[in-house]
Amino acid sequence: MQTLRPTRVGGPLRVARPALAAFGAMGICWGAFAAALPDTKALLGVDEARLGLMMLFAPVAAMAAMLAAARLGSALGRRALPLMVLAMGAAFALPGQSPALWAFAAAMILCGAATGALDVLMNARVTALEAERGLPLMNLCHAVYSLAYAAAAIGTGLARGAGLGPGAILGGAAVAAMLASLMAFERDGTIHGLARPPRGSAALGAAPFIGGAMVMIAFLSENAAEAWSALHIERTLGGSATEGSLGPALLAITMGLARLAGQGLLARVAPATLLSAGALVAGLGALVAAFALSPAMAYAGFVIMGLGASVIAPTAFSMVGQAARPEARARAVARATFLGYLGYFFGPPTLGFLAAAFGLRAAFAFAALALLSVLVLAPLMARRG
Numbered sequence: 001m002q003t004l005r006p007t008r009v010g011g012p013l014r015v016a017r018p019a020l021a022a023f024g025a026m027g028i029c030w031g032a033f034a035a036a037l038p039d040t041k042a043l044l045g046v047d048e049a050r051l052g053l054m055m056l057f058a059p060v061a062a063m064a065a066m067l068a069a070a071r072l073g074s075a076l077g078r079r080a081l082p083l084m085v086l087a088m089g090a091a092f093a094l095p096g097q098s099p100a101l102w103a104f105a106a107a108m109i110l111c112g113a114a115t116g117a118l119d120v121l122m123n124a125r126v127t128a129l130e131a132e133r134g135l136p137l138m139n140l141c142h143a144v145y146s147l148a149y150a151a152a153a154i155g156t157g158l159a160r161g162a163g164l165g166p167g168a169i170l171g172g173a174a175v176a177a178m179l180a181s182l183m184a185f186e187r188d189g190t191i192h193g194l195a196r197p198p199r200g201s202a203a204l205g206a207a208p209f210i211g212g213a214m215v216m217i218a219f220l221s222e223n224a225a226e227a228w229s230a231l232h233i234e235r236t237l238g239g240s241a242t243e244g245s246l247g248p249a250l251l252a253i254t255m256g257l258a259r260l261a262g263q264g265l266l267a268r269v270a271p272a273t274l275l276s277a278g279a280l281v282a283g284l285g286a287l288v289a290a291f292a293l294s295p296a297m298a299y300a301g302f303v304i305m306g307l308g309a310s311v312i313a314p315t316a317f318s319m320v321g322q323a324a325r326p327e328a329r330a331r332a333v334a335r336a337t338f339l340g341y342l343g344y345f346f347g348p349p350t351l352g353f354l355a356a357a358f359g360l361r362a363a364f365a366f367a368a369l370a371l372l373s374v375l376v377l378a379p380l381m382a383r384r385g
Helices: 010-015 017-035 037-044 048-055 057-091 101-135 138-161 164-184 207-234 241-265 273-289 297-310 314-324 326-358 360-370 374-384
Strands: none
Touching: 010 017, 010 164, 017 037, 017 057, 017 101, 017 138, 017 164, 017 207, 017 241, 017 360, 037 048, 037 057, 037 101, 037 207, 037 241, 048 101, 048 326, 057 101, 057 314, 057 326, 101 138, 101 314, 138 164, 138 241, 138 314, 164 207, 207 241, 207 273, 207 297, 207 314, 207 326, 207 360, 207 374, 241 297, 273 297, 273 314, 273 360, 273 374, 297 314, 297 360, 314 326, 314 360, 314 374
């Protein structure tokens, strides 16, 4: 497996600018959405189970869009990344605009479809840049997502405290994301290797499935915690709206900073070792959050969880890209992205159903158990390298 050389931050920032804009825009949209979820729930007048059901429209649309993303990326060429960032921003202007359930469901379909296609394209672009330049970029890009998510969540908490509703908050996030699309343009941004290969070409192998499974577990726990931590702090622990919004913000800040550190750690620690250590730490943090007795204790759990979970998904994506042949790299990453984002999108609804049946404490305990399976998958992935 190729070892990516550590570099100064300035170099990776210049190389990955378009991808960083895409990751940042996505973080802004989902950070605002998650932190505004308690008010969105109140606007719709539904319980956790019905809200989870409405949110399922996003993953269904995202899965369909991910299957079409390779063909879409090939057709749009170098314009694929900025156009999908623009589409995602426009979609996120819609949730929270109406108390009608059908309107919220339609908005979730559009948000999911745009996010799903964009995620395949931006991760494929990053792995291609890593291979071309020999730079570790994946942890940096995912760090920008986390930090943008945190900034949006904190801003949303302040906006909620000032009396703004979910419509205005998500509208502002949408404008910021659409402006970020201008930074996603690059002169030669074509993502090669997305087209279907000729018949008789070698199969992708097991690496995208193993790597995708680890990404799925990481994103299931990470995105579920981001989506439901505000409700856990406010409803289970009696925190205020501002305190609730701080939960996902702390998780995202921790993950962003830890991913920046993970960028350098990959030059010194074997990827499989980093994955296993991250899973153990994240599982511990999820348990602390699950059995917290106060908002402060929950914050500690989310910080610990963020430290561990931060390195799992980007490290797994990089391992998939490094294990694939150059002509199949984009398709391998697209396959791993599709599998991984089953957890990203289905995580929040799954925890919503568990919370409705057993409470949010049990839901976060389930996330902790899921993280431990990475201890089995990481050595398997290392052998594919």
